[in-house]
Amino acid sequence: MKRYAFTLLELVASLGIFAFVMGAIFLAFTHSTRTFQHSVLRQGLQGDSLRLESLLGRDVRMTDYHSTFTVARDYTMSGGRMVRRDGLSMAALSDWDDSSKFDSVTGLPRWDQQIVYYATNDSDQGKLFRQVIDEGGATGLPYFALSSNLNTDPNLNSSVLNTTGVSDQVDSFEVARDDGTQGLLLILRVRRVGTRRRSGGEEKVDETLETRYSITARNTFPKL
């Protein structure tokens, strides 16, 4: 009876093909996990960015450009790179449904709060906060005291009604007033650093997202 078996050459060839396919699968897997890691980070950053757009966009559109005030602040990153971690304030109304919050003659809002956005400048990964400030009384004036009320610990700021954390991965937050649109130009750069386990240690995964906003303050009166 004749027995059939693989020859040595066939065995080596099949093992070679198997190794090649396994290698390809491994590479694809490695690439996918890296992509996955980046995607997770990017998704987080996009979440931060959308959260800012949602909150800040509404706040700016509903304020008066004349009341906006910015404080430029610099921060030097560990690598020596200089970034901006600005502060921004704008007038706000505590209750849009309360008719007493509007001037009886003109119908214009009697601004009674300030909304402040600022990025902390104590570490490479800054935090971006939104705070509602009520110093009592009506005001549509710029919040000139802004620079002295931007503490790294938001709980140390005075006259704060509430605080919202917008992002904890801020690389830079740059704000400029724009007379042309009577609005604000903002650049938010958020950066997340994650780790991925691999043979022989961990690999750093770094993702940065920069978003630019140009938002018109639609309650500006009088228009310029």
Add this chain to the structure above:
Amino acid sequence: MMTGLLLLLLGAFMQLQRSQFSVLGSGQDREDALRTVISVHEYCVNRIERDKSWGTVNFTEFEDPELAGYMKVKELENSRNLEGSIPSLDSTFEARVENSLEATPSRVVFTITAQVGTLSRTVTSTLRPAPLYDSAIAAGGAMRVEATRWTVGSKDPYRNLVRAKGEIAAPDYTLVDFVGKDNSASERGSDEGIFWARNDITFSSQSVTDPTVLQEVVDATGGMFFPNSGVNHSIHELQASDVITPANSTSIQDGEYRFTTATATYDNWEVVGHDSFGNPEYGWVPRSRIIPIMGRYMGGGVGALTDYWFTKTSLPSLIQNLDLGLPGLDHPQIDQTFTLDTGAQVEVTLDMPDTQPSFRILADGQVQIPGTFKVTSTGDDPILSFSGAGGDSQIEAEGDVEFEGELSGSGIVISKTGSVTLDITSADTTGNHLGVSVFANTDILINPTGTGDLNFSGLVYAKENVTVNGGDQDFTVDGALVARNGNININTGGEVDLTYNPEHLETLLEKLPENRTKLETLTWRE
């Protein structure tokens, strides 16, 4: 097994990407919903600006065919609601219009809801009629004010603005005040005015672009300052025909109406001797006397006398062979005050020892002049007077207008194609109700020549430059001062008080064509 593993990896990858796309997608939906709301808002504003009664009564069903390429919008029958869609944004919308522009306060409210996918966004905005001019003083070019004090006032609770499309050169900031209708100190009101310029803003040559100077100026005035603005502001171009006209129209000939004198020669019936009994004997004796006249001169420079008016009261009662030695047509008058036109709207008083010469436009009179119009005097300063007890009056000349003397009453001076030059000892046009005080198709030049103040009520409008030269008199405008395309130069040793008064400007809106209006947004709420 390997295929299964690969499919598993691919599935995980797709799942991840899908959630990422979903994050991005919801952001895009939010943006598209906002763009939809803004588009619908612009549509509604446009509809009301073209027809201010739009939305005051229920709609009849209407779909605007002009927008078909971009937007489908339908005004729903028996309601004040709209609905529609914007295919390019994959959005739908609903809107409600509450138009109470004819009520007090005059308002219109839009409530707009846009839907993109499952995301909806609602905005409520309130608007009001906007004035044609929004500032106490506006220049299409540069603005220079030199005075011992400059008060920028406003009777409008909404705004207190100074605008120049060139630079603004103001006196020292300690000499500048903002005065508003509402002097509330706790919030920004019209008492805290705004200086806006496309170029620099300087106070006593110090630029507010210097942060130290800016801080000092803000602290001292409480105002806000926007130098080198990138905003493209348009100053409304007014036409002479936009001005409301008084009811009684008349016309006089063009030229220079000059109050002057002439030497009259005549034979006077007078005592020439006495008879032996001592009774006077009468006879015609040649005499001459300088008498007041008003001449009309045509042509440039001194011009040629073409007509003249005089009164017999300035001559003896019994005379013959009267000769004034003047060319032109004589118009002897019985009294020193007489009417110049057939419509009896222009009343002239000659320069007599007991009266000041005057050129008076009677109440509700509109005097049209086919060319240039000047009123001058070689003697006492004349008065150009608008007698507005029964209604404001108006002078409307096709060419240049030039006046020397005292301006008073409530009325308007218009030059349809030329300039207005006022060499005036004083001006008081307070009480003007026609919206405009002075209109010039080119320049307005005001030269104070006496000691009286210069008070103008209403819009002082020049298509080109406005210049107020010299003198120590106070210069005030209650209304607005506008040089649409040119510069404004005010140089006085007195005080300047420019107060924005929207009441004067509202009358101009009445002359807008058809049923049009102009709106401005008061509040925007999301």
